[in-house]
Amino acid sequence: MGSHEIQTAMAPTKIDQGTIIILDIGKNASVPEEKNGQSFFEKAKECAGRIIERKIISQGKNLVGIILLGAKTTNNSLAELAPGTCRHIEILEELQYPTWSMIRKLPDKASKSKGNWFDALLVAAEHLKNGVPATKIAQKKIILMTNFQAPSEMEDSQVKQAMAGFQEEGFEVDVIGPDIYSEENNNSEIELARLFVEETKGATATFDYTMRYLLFHKKRAINAMPWNVDLSIGPNIKIPVSTYIRIKDEPVVKKWEKAIRNPVTNAASSSEGIKKEKVHINTEDQTTVGTDNVIKGYEYGQQVIPFSECDKSMLYDPGQKSLKVYGFTKASNITWQNLNGDGLAYVFGRKRDKKAQYAFRCLIECLCELELVGIVRRVYNNGNAPKMYALMPVIDTNNFVCLSMVGICYKDEIKNMAFPVTSIKKYGCNEEQVDCFKELIKAMDLTRAYEESEFDDTEAFPIAKMVSPSAQYVLDCIAYRAMNPGKPLPQPRDDIIMLFKIPPLIEKRSREVTDKLKKLFVLNKVEVKKRDKKKNHAMDIDDYQQNQPSTSNNDVTMDDLSKIELKMFKKPDNVQRIGTVNPINDFDILKKEGKILTDLASQMTEAIESMVYGNIDGNFSKALDAMMHFRNECLKNDPKLYNNWLKIFLLELADRKRSNIIDMIKEKKLNYILQSENSLSTIQSNTCDDSQLYDNDTVPTLTEVSISSEVNDLFDDM
Structure with missing residues (x-):
């Protein structure tokens, strides 16, 4: 062989x-x-x-x-x-x-x-x-x-x-x-x-x-790829159809090739690139965690919810690729407010399938005759989330028959807006005003925007023929950067700016009608009266000097500041509750009126927490002074009130990650009250012998005091 x-x-x-x-x-x-x-x-x-x-x-x-x-x-x-x-x-x-x-x-x-x-x-x-x-x-x-x-x-x-x-x-x-x-x-x-x-x-x-x-860049012509599926109507009817994307919002440039510029030659290299590496860091000890020990999660508010592999079995299964008709509704029920605008697709009977095309055409003609629209559930591929669409019949004069498929908004996405009634005598217009508006509409007719001698088509901004100015400018910038790598990007060229301008002929025609409208509609300027806000008197001397009436021609100097009596800032004696403006003064006034420390403790701690959590400028001196005053009062009478509150307060600060406040408390020595702090500790210990912090002469750490071992073990397991 x-x-x-x-x-x-x-x-x-x-x-x-x-x-x-x-x-x-x-x-x-x-x-x-x-x-x-x-x-x-x-x-x-x-x-x-x-x-x-x-x-x-x-x-x-x-x-x-x-x-x-x-x-x-x-x-x-x-x-x-x-x-x-x-x-x-x-x-x-x-x-x-x-x-x-x-x-x-x-x-x-x-x-x-x-x-x-x-x-x-x-x-x-x-x-x-x-x-x-x-x-x-x-x-x-x-x-x-x-x-x-x-x-x-x-x-x-x-x-x-x-x-x-x-x-x-x-x-x-x-x-x-x-x-x-x-x-x-x-x-x-x-x-x-x-x-x-x-x-x-x-x-x-x-x-x-x-x-x-060649003024504008042209998109590459791509043959549309069909999405073939069976249109299911009920359990027994299935029509083979093909769906083509008609309109879709896509980025101007889909793929960018990144290059590294060589600082010596000032040229971009296509063989070099930036190496990126993704690692997981444990924030507690700053150690690297392997991917096997990482559990994905979802952030819900300020809390992270772990989502393991076993939880995926509980997810909703949308099923296989499908296009199922849920029902039919009147075409008047589907308005443009109900559509989400996420592209438009055309649905045809399957190519080279005459039976499918015949059945599909019958469906379209029935929808047109009965003025109905189909509501369908679409699953693009196995495992994809389902979406709802409206199928609307389209019959062109050139025997072009298909269904247009547009996405429908869910109830959560629709915003209901209420407008005032305009069919009242206050907003009524006479015939002359109405006719003037009709003239303005005719003058601004875009189908007659140019003279016939200027362009072949007299229509301005024709539908489906206008290019996107932003997309053209992006492509212009790419071309300019390729040819001029070291120069700054230029401004949009005049051809793009012209897409935003009113055609001269329309501007000329509408000018006279606009002047006529201004005469027919006399507009009166409405002055909105601003609500007088409460004037909060400033606590600094400069503002006080500006508000003081002048008693002589001489200005007040810095030497005279000691002679000024700030009577206007004195708080009234009829205090009902401890506030955040002057909590120490309020505490002393209520104490003189006979309020006991047990009743004042809740108000004082509430005021301190409000000053800490609601602080904006970062100055916590007033809150710390109030804590010092409250601590001294508890030291004389009942240390248990201060220690029990401080224990809960430090826990809350730790949960909110306010370590700076905890450091300030330690720096100001506002920790727990101990027996060895003053000579009265022996006498006061009989009233609060159940307070462990007061009986011991050691200052426990925040973690050991506030967080139990069971809680620590729980977080370690997570």
């Missing part, structure tokens, strides 16, 4: 479009067309850069190549096969995915040579055919930018042969620059270029028209 050699060929790479730009940089393109104007070369270079930029940002499967016509040197494959031909034609960039370096490599000025544009077409065609092996290019395009002032000098036989080859290979020739259909540009070269455009089904445009077309 003889040996057989098996060869496997790789499938060719599919490319949507292959474009070769022929840029004329010869002497014939270097002369400015108008006085102090741009030359043909400068316009062609700007247009070529804009085309490459748009192809880069669109991120499509496109290959781009650049050929220089009229270059100083000759560098192409046809010149190598037949020396002496195709001179002054250089392949600057071979067919490849477009990059920013292509724009940077475009020449800054024209040369003094001239090239044959017909030869450049042949070089481009040969490169499109054989330049990139193992690729299948769906659309082959050649963009020719020349003013045809350099003669081609080709014979008819050569032209016919080249034309047949172009048509056979499916090449498309586009001419950008001169108007080849203008009577002013009618010569043999223009006629030959026009023949190539027409026979290859190409296009032609001037630089002005092309640059207007």
Whole structure:
């Protein structure tokens, strides 16, 4: 048996479009067309850069190549096969995915040579055919930018042969620059270029028209991928359908490639990056915890609820991928307030399934006839959360039949707003005022925003045709940063700013009507009276001096401060309860009135806690002074009141993570009352012998006193 050699060929790479730009940089393109104007070369270079930029940002499967016509040197494959031909034609960039370096490599000025544009077409065609092996290019395009002032000098036989080859290979020739259909540009070269455009089904445009077309970046065209599912109506009816996304809110740029800038060369590196490492740290002892010992949790308020793997079995299971009809309701019940605006999808009968399409069309016609809307529950994929949608019939005049699927808001997401009644005599308008508003509506008609001589379409801001200004500015910034890495980002260009401006014709038409409205509706300015707030007298001398009536022409100096009597700040004697403004004074007044310490203790501690927890400026001196006063009173009478309260207070401070207050209490020596503090401790010990802190002469730590061992073990287990 003889040996057989098996060869496997790789499938060719599919490319949507292959474009070769022929840029004329010869002497014939270097002369400015108008006085102090741009030359043909400068316009062609700007247009070529804009085309490459748009192809880069669109991120499509496109290959781009650049050929220089009229270059100083000759560098192409046809010149190598037949020396002496195709001179002054250089392949600057071979067919490849477009990059920013292509724009940077475009020449800054024209040369003094001239090239044959017909030869450049042949070089481009040969490169499109054989330049990139193992690729299948769906659309082959050649963009020719020349003013045809350099003669081609080709014979008819050569032209016919080249034309047949172009048509056979499916090449498309586009001419950008001169108007080849203008009577002013009618010569043999223009006629030959026009023949190539027409026979290859190409296009032609001037630089002005092309640059207007390239004003805004274009999104890459992507074939919609269907979401195939069965539309279930009840237990027995299932219609195979396909859902396509019509509108979806997506980010301008989905994928960003981060690069590290080298500080020496000031260039970005694509082979280096930032290494990120995620670790779990125990905040108590600052040790690293392994991922095996970490339990995920959810933050509920200020508390973390652990959620282990065993808890996942208790989660709600939405089921498998499905689209189930829950019921039907009147179309009037589904208003725009009930829709969440999270995209729009179209639902069709399954492709190549005639029975499904027929049943689906019957469903749509029934919904239209009965003015109903379907409410469906959608589960996109196994394990995804279910969502509710409304299915609304769509029947176009062109026999376009489908269902539009829009998300429905839940009750929690809808805000009910009450508006005052306007159908009363107070808000009534006469006929003249109503007619003036009608005139204003007609004057601001966007369908007649421009004169017919200015634009082809007189409508301003047409629906589904406007580009997003924010998205365009983001893409502009990306393109500018790629070409100018060291410069600050520019302001939005005028073309983007124009999207925010009122069309001049509408502004002119509405100006007269607006002036008329101002005369018909006389507006009176309403002065809102502000409510007088209580004036809290300041406790500093400066404010006191400003509020004092002047008794003499001499100002009060700092030496006179001791003579000023602050009588206005004296608290009245009729105190009912201990407050937070002057708790010590209130405590003493109530004590003189005969209140016992047991009754005053709850009020005093409540005032101290309010001053601590509700503090804003971070000054706790008043609260600490009140604690000192309360401690001294308890030391003389009943230490148990202070110790029991302080125990609970320190626990609360620890739970709220107010360690700074605990440190202040220790610093001010406001800890528990001990027997050894004064000479009266022996006498007072008989009244509070059950207080362990008062009987012992040692100061226990906060953890040992306030938190039991069972609680500590519980937190250790968690």
